[in-house]
Amino acid sequence: MEDRKSSLEIISPGLPKELDILSIFDKCILPEDSFTKGIISNVLCKDQNxxxxxxxxxxxxxxxxxxxxxxxxxxxxxxxxNCDLSNVNFSQSVIHKVEMINCKMVGMNMSESALRNVLFEECDGSYALFRFLDCKQVGFKNSSLGSADFYKAKFSKVAFNNSNLQQTGMSGVSLKGIDLSSCNIEGLGVTVADLDGCIVSPEQVISFSKLLGLIIKR
Structure with missing residues (x-):
């Protein structure tokens, strides 16, 4: 588990060793329904609102x-x-001590949600909506976030490790102290102000030079 956490002290989910089977998606989930201490596996959750x-x-x-x-x-x-969460709407949610491991999250909407102690590992979050996200103690590891949208998200102790950030939108996001040096940041949507204090590799500096209007002479 230490490898998953990387340099962040992300608190893992406190799951009991033994969990009862929850069969809940064979009926309509109602507003304010609450479910606790169980496992939901090998099922389809369809047409729930x-x-x-x-x-x-x-x-x-x-x-x-x-x-x-x-x-x-x-x-x-x-x-x-190993879940497929493509295009689900989890917007304006509170997400605490949660792990998403090897999940497909293409087009997922988590906009305006608050994330605390959350890990995304080996996930495909291409085109996901993370606009106005409030993140603290959040890690993205070995994940694809290509063309995802983090517009005006707030980052506090957030880590991106070996992840794909091609064409990812981070306009209005302060990247101060955020280490992107292990990521693919080709076409990352940011401004010069967003990059103030960001940690990048020497190779990535060349990619960002266009934002500064610089011409690199070789």
Whole structure:
């Protein structure tokens, strides 16, 4: 687990060793429904739309989400493993002590959510919406975030390790103290002000030189 955390002290989900099987997606989830201490595995979650749903100490494993909107979601001590969360709407949610491991998150909407102690590892978050995200103690590791949108997100102790940030939008995001040196940042959408204090590799400086209007002579 230490390798997953990298240099951040991310608190892992506090899942019990034994979890009861939760069979909840064979019915309509209602607003403010709450589910706790269980495992949901090898199922399809389809055509669900409910606000203020909460999951506490729940493991999602091999779950596919299709046409799902859980706005104002409350996730605490939750792990997603090998799940397909493409195009789900988790906007304006509270997400604390959560791991997403080897998940497909293409087009996922987490805009305006608050993330605390969250790890994304081996995930595909291409085209995901992270606009106005509030992140603290959040790690992205070996993940693809190509063309994702972090417009005006707030970062505090956020790490990007060996991740794809091609064409990722980070306009209005302060990257001070954020280390992008191990990432592919080709076409990263930022301004000069956004990059103030950002940690990059010598090779990446050349990519960012266009923002400064510099011509590199070789």
């Amino acid at each position: 409910a606000d203020h749903v909460s999951f506490n100490k729940v493991l999602f494993k091999n779950v596919k989400f299709d046409n799902v909107s859980f706005k104002y979601l409350d996730l605490v001590d939750v792990r997603f493993e």
